[in-house]
Amino acid sequence: MSEFGQGRSDRPRRNETNRGGGQVRRDDAGRTRNRGGSGQRQFSASAPSARGRRADPARLTAFEVLRAVAEHDAYANLVLPTRIRDHRLDRRDAGFATELTYGALRGQGLYDAILSRCVDRPLDQLDPAVLDALRLGAHQLLAMRVPNHAALDETVSLARMVIGAGASGLINAVLRKVSLKDLDTWSAELVEGVTDESAAAALVHSHPEWIVRALRQALVAHGRDASEINDLLAADNLAPVVNLVALPGIGSLEEALDNGAEVGTLVADSAYYQGGDIARLSSVREGSTRVQDAGSQLVARALAQVPLPDAGEDAYWLDLCAGPGGKAALLAALASEHGARLTANEPAEHRAELVSKALVAVDPDTWMISVRDGREYGEAEYAGGYDRVMVDAPCSGLGALRRRPESRWRKSPKDVAELTILQGELLDAALSAVRVGGVVAYVTCSPHPAETVAVVDDVLSRHSNVKLLDTGAALEAAALPGMASASRKVGDGSTIQLWPHIHRTDAMFMALLTRTA
Numbered sequence: 001m002s003e004f005g006q007g008r009s010d011r012p013r014r015n016e017t018n019r020g021g022g023q024v025r026r027d028d029a030g031r032t033r034n035r036g037g038s039g040q041r042q043f044s045a046s047a048p049s050a051r052g053r054r055a056d057p058a059r060l061t062a063f064e065v066l067r068a069v070a071e072h073d074a075y076a077n078l079v080l081p082t083r084i085r086d087h088r089l090d091r092r093d094a095g096f097a098t099e100l101t102y103g104a105l106r107g108q109g110l111y112d113a114i115l116s117r118c119v120d121r122p123l124d125q126l127d128p129a130v131l132d133a134l135r136l137g138a139h140q141l142l143a144m145r146v147p148n149h150a151a152l153d154e155t156v157s158l159a160r161m162v163i164g165a166g167a168s169g170l171i172n173a174v175l176r177k178v179s180l181k182d183l184d185t186w187s188a189e190l191v192e193g194v195t196d197e198s199a200a201a202a203l204v205h206s207h208p209e210w211i212v213r214a215l216r217q218a219l220v221a222h223g224r225d226a227s228e229i230n231d232l233l234a235a236d237n238l239a240p241v242v243n244l245v246a247l248p249g250i251g252s253l254e255e256a257l258d259n260g261a262e263v264g265t266l267v268a269d270s271a272y273y274q275g276g277d278i279a280r281l282s283s284v285r286e287g288s289t290r291v292q293d294a295g296s297q298l299v300a301r302a303l304a305q306v307p308l309p310d311a312g313e314d315a316y317w318l319d320l321c322a323g324p325g326g327k328a329a330l331l332a333a334l335a336s337e338h339g340a341r342l343t344a345n346e347p348a349e350h351r352a353e354l355v356s357k358a359l360v361a362v363d364p365d366t367w368m369i370s371v372r373d374g375r376e377y378g379e380a381e382y383a384g385g386y387d388r389v390m391v392d393a394p395c396s397g398l399g400a401l402r403r404r405p406e407s408r409w410r411k412s413p414k415d416v417a418e419l420t421i422l423q424g425e426l427l428d429a430a431l432s433a434v435r436v437g438g439v440v441a442y443v444t445c446s447p448h449p450a451e452t453v454a455v456v457d458d459v460l461s462r463h464s465n466v467k468l469l470d471t472g473a474a475l476e477a478a479a480l481p482g483m484a485s486a487s488r489k490v491g492d493g494s495t496i497q498l499w500p501h502i503h504r505t506d507a508m509f510m511a512l513l514t515r516t517a
């Protein structure tokens with residue numbers, strides 16, 4: 001089964017027996033079709049000339065999202081829910097559209113390599129809409145449990161309706177060639193003669209080559225074996241399960257568990273939810289239960305719970321880069337339990353508003369929003385004013401590729417280089433704003449060495465009064481028993497790096513630091 005999707009397809013399930021004993025036929029959109037007494041099919045999945053037939057709404061939805069991503073730089077995870085609503089897809093069709101959209105976007109690199117062997121011209125000379133239709137067809141043919149004839153006919157029908165009759169002929173011919181081999185055979189052919197391991201892994205697991213090299217370096221930099229790269233890349237291609245957190249002292253997981261969620265195994269008050277539209281849970285709508293990756297929950301809890309090296313006051317906490325507010329909500333709830341107050345800072349106005357919304361369920365007396373460049377907290381007026389500071393720095397997001405299916409194709413090494421300067425400056429500001437004996441958490445959702453260990457090494461080399469704490473021990477204390485180790489020793493302290501292929505979380509990095517003088 002493909003690694004480019006949710007790992008399963010819930011449709012079509014063919015030839016199910018219904019309660020009356022007859023055959024329930026499902027069309028290629030997964031809806032049941034009554035074949036009627038005459039046996040005459042109302043809908044022919046195999047008819048290649050389905051002229052005049054309407055495009056399948058689930059496939060049309062996926063096509064529209066791919067077009068929005070390509071033409072308007074849209075984020076698939078934001079556009080898809082709107083399109084699903086526009087087309088009034090039921091739960092089953094919404095699942096199909098989601099798997100198709102995300103799978104085609106993640107698999108784009110691999111599918112383009114395959115398609116370029118089946119098209120008689122360079123892919124960039126194709127109409128971009130045709131190319132998107134071909135990618136959707138390739139994903140259905142190679143990675144979903146859709147019968148070949150259905151994948152072909154439905155994609156051709158879609159193209160005829162939304163692009164034109166001319167395009168549908170080309171698409172039919174190309175997809176027929178794609179369908180002649182399965183994904184493993186195609187992958188093996190593509191890497192034949194490719195001697196560079198990173199280049200081969202980039203092709204097979206559909207990642208840009210520079211990201212494969214960066215992730216391989218990251219594994220080594222965080223004390224793991226470079227040979228894990230294939231597992232890591234494969235994990236990037238699986239849709240993450242929705243993780244929930246019930247805000248401590250405020251929310252409860254009861255409703256989620258009643259609706260099929262399973263208790264989380266990494267961190268307290270968390271759950272895994274696979275029940276579809278999360279907004280149907282009232283606790284989520286109210287904001288007392290929130291969607292948050294378990295890795296993000298862990299780093300927030302580790303900062304909140306680590307004993308302060310100098311047990312003094314513990315009343316003022318700062319989240320320096322808070323938007324859109326995931327960690328701020330958990331930190332504010334934990335601060336409230338501690339009797340502390342959280343300042344959630346975010347320089348982008350619209351993101352600061354999101355932070356306010358994220359905090360809606362938390363007692364408003366325990367938090368406040370600040371809207372400024374986090375580097376301003378390095379100024380004298382804030383010096384030593386906080387006991388615990390979170391620096392969840394803007395980063396390349398290379399550790400969260402599974403959440404944003406198109407993001408890997410939009411990033412470049414230049415993004416990383418630009419961000420590392422800001423990351424160092426924000427960490428400097430946090431270390432100025434924390435009191436002596438307080439704690440700063442430097443966090444990224446990227447394992448890239450330049451954004452993680454290099455930033456920490458640099459700050460330690462520049463400030464003789466800054467010390468790395470045992471972050472691994474703090475994380476373990478915040479986690480449920482049995483979590484696989486994530487820490488790497490550095491002198492007397494340690495940093496931690498979580499991994500999608502080991503911990504089933506985003507690849508969060510954290511270093512806990514203190515100021516000694």
Ligand SMILES: C[S@@+](CC[C@H](N)C(=O)[O-])C[C@H]1O[C@@H](n2cnc3c(N)ncnc32)[C@H](O)[C@@H]1O
Pocket residue numbers: 296320321322323324325326327328345346347348351372373374375392393394395422426
């Ligand atoms: C990785 S995100 C933070 C995610 C957030 N902590 C959460 O858990 O939801 C980084 C945030 O830093 C903000 N940011 C960018 N430049 C900044 C700066 N100079 N000072 C403070 N925050 C900044 C971005 O707008 C973005 O919202």
